[in-house]
Amino acid sequence: MNKRFVKPEKHNRRAKKPALILAILLLIITVFFTVNLISKGFNGKEDLAYKNNKVFIYKEHKNIEFDIAYTNDKSLNKALEKNVESIFNANSEIFLNKDKKISVKLSLNNDKNLASWLFIEETDNFSEVYGSLVFNTKNDEVITYEKILGEDLKGLSMLVRESLAKEEGLLYNRNTYTKTVPEPDNFKYIMLDKDKFSILFKRDTFDLDKVFEAKLDYEAVMPYLSDQFLKFFDKDYIKPDIANVRYIDPHKPMVAMTFDDGPNYPKTVELGEHFAKHNARVTYFVLGSRMDADSETVLDMHNLGHEIANHSYDHQNYNKIDDAELKRQTTDVSDKIKALTKQEVVLIRPPFGSSNESVRAKIESPLILWRVDPLDWKFRDSAVVYENIKNDIYDGAIILSHDLYQTTVDASKKVLDNFSNQYQFLTVSEMFAYKGVPLNNGELYFEAKGR
Ligand SMILES: [Zn+2]
Numbered sequence: 549m550n551k552r553f554v555k556p557e558k559h560n561r562r563a564k565k566p567a568l569i570l571a572i573l574l575l576i577i578t579v580f581f582t583v584n585l586i587s588k589g590f591n592g593k594e595d596l597a598y599k600n601n602k603v604f605i606y607k608e609h610k611n612i613e614f615d616i617a618y619t620n621d622k623s624l625n626k627a628l629e630k631n632v633e634s635i636f637n638a639n640s641e642i643f644l645n646k647d648k649k650i651s652v653k654l655s656l657n658n659d660k661n662l663a664s665w666l667f668i669e670e671t672d673n674f675s676e677v678y679g680s681l682v683f684n685t686k687n688d689e690v691i692t693y694e695k696i697l698g699e700d701l702k703g704l705s706m707l708v709r710e711s712l713a714k715e716e717g718l719l720y721n722r723n724t725y726t727k728t729v730p731e732p733d734n735f736k737y738i739m740l741d742k743d744k745f746s747i748l749f750k751r752d753t754f755d756l757d758k759v760f761e762a763k764l765d766y767e768a769v770m771p772y773l774s775d776q777f778l779k780f781f782d783k784d785y786i787k788p789d790i791a792n793v794r795y796i797d798p799h800k801p802m803v804a805m806t807f808d809d810g811p812n813y814p815k816t817v818e819l820g821e822h823f824a825k826h827n828a829r830v831t832y833f834v835l836g837s838r839m840d841a842d843s844e845t846v847l848d849m850h851n852l853g854h855e856i857a858n859h860s861y862d863h864q865n866y867n868k869i870d871d872a873e874l875k876r877q878t879t880d881v882s883d884k885i886k887a888l889t890k891q892e893v894v895l896i897r898p899p900f901g902s903s904n905e906s907v908r909a910k911i912e913s914p915l916i917l918w919r920v921d922p923l924d925w926k927f928r929d930s931a932v933v934y935e936n937i938k939n940d941i942y943d944g945a946i947i948l949s950h951d952l953y954q955t956t957v958d959a960s961k962k963v964l965d966n967f968s969n970q971y972q973f974l975t976v977s978e979m980f981a982y983k984g985v986p987l988n989n990g991e992l993y994f995e996a997k998g999r
Contacts, residue, residue, distance in 0.1 A: 722984030828973035
């Protein structure tokens with residue numbers, strides 16, 4: 549009898565072992581999911597990360613492969629795939645007729661709850677951008693460029709233009725300005741990298757072989773983003789006043805006021821600070837000898853945004869000196885200005901405006917003369933100097949003056965104050981750039997006449 553009872557007991561024990569393992573497993577799984585749920589409850593989504601690349605085919609269009617960088621968040625990936633439609637539709641003319649492999653690059657901003665994808669095609673000597681998508685990773689919603697960008701984009705235009713001039717040498721290209729006017733549609737391809745806010749442009753925008761990417765600092769861009777979008781970055785961020793940000797409109801009249809024979813502290817500074825305060829710029833044609841004595845003033849003016857140009861070392865007539873001396877008066881001074889300011893281009897104005905053909909052939913810089921001369925050195929009277937400029941000022945004019953005299957400083961300030969509604973006050977380089985007039989080495993320029 550006992551044996552009969554023993555046997556089933558043994559049998560039972562054997563049967564209980566797998567049940568116990570199963571129970572432990574269930575417990576582990578339950579604990580795992582509970583911990584996971586709690587952590588999600590506290591931290592929102594689990595930390596996003598790049599997971600892998602996988603080819604995605606949109607609606608059987610097998611000629612177009614989207615090589616997508618996925619995250620470890622399935623719902624976000626789904627949201628991305630859903631939005632491929634908008635990229636496809638925006639490029640349907642190309643995508644329906646050509647074979648393409650599009651890289652869909654990911655940039656994750658975990659602490660800002662932002663994910664951004666860029667649709668780009670790249671080979672060694674070619675690239676093209678087809679779209680970009682920015683997501684709020686808290687709710688997987690797309691944030692369109694219209695929602696990212698603020699209302700006043702003038703400052704953003706200027707940042708992009710500066711980037712174009714620096715990266716692509718596109719300073720002298722009127723098309724550059726037309727394609728960067730402050731409208732949201734011009735800045736629609738946005739990639740949010742960790743350190744940089746990138747705005748991308750299709751290759752034909754600026755007639756380049758590759759996509760142009762303006763990599764901008766967040767700090768510089770933030771004033772031009774929408775209040776709504778700024779909350780992702782800093783809830784307490786207060787926008788600076790951008791109503792008076794410097795913006796140049798190529799279609800509005802402009803002049804370049806130039807000041808020779810300085811630096812001449814403190815007059816140079818009084819002039820430069822007044823212009824800078826009113827978002828205006830001037831060009832100082834400095835003497836190398838005076839710059840040697842006071843490079844601080846020159847650098848200060850450069851830092852205010854004014855242009856530093858070369859007016860020789862010590863005001864010698866280029867036509868009356870030998871080649872070695874010509875080099876000392878031109879190239880050597882320009883090199884010093886470049887070293888001090890990091891300006892890439894240094895314009896030259898020959899003393900007395902004198903340069904014969906053989907001199908010009910040796911000068912590796914554009915030569916900037918003038919059409920408007922108020923004879924400020926002769927009339928040391930600010931009212932007369934002001935009247936002279938007032939009578940002769942015109943769109944594209946280069947105005948000659950000297951920051952040697954207080955009367956000139958007073959007259960110039962009055963010109964700015966009374967004419968800033970009609971004219972934009974630019975540096976010489978800016979005026980030629982915005983007028984679309986290229987500056988060539990060894991050539992004389994009296995004014996900037998737009999095409
Ligand atoms: Zn001079």
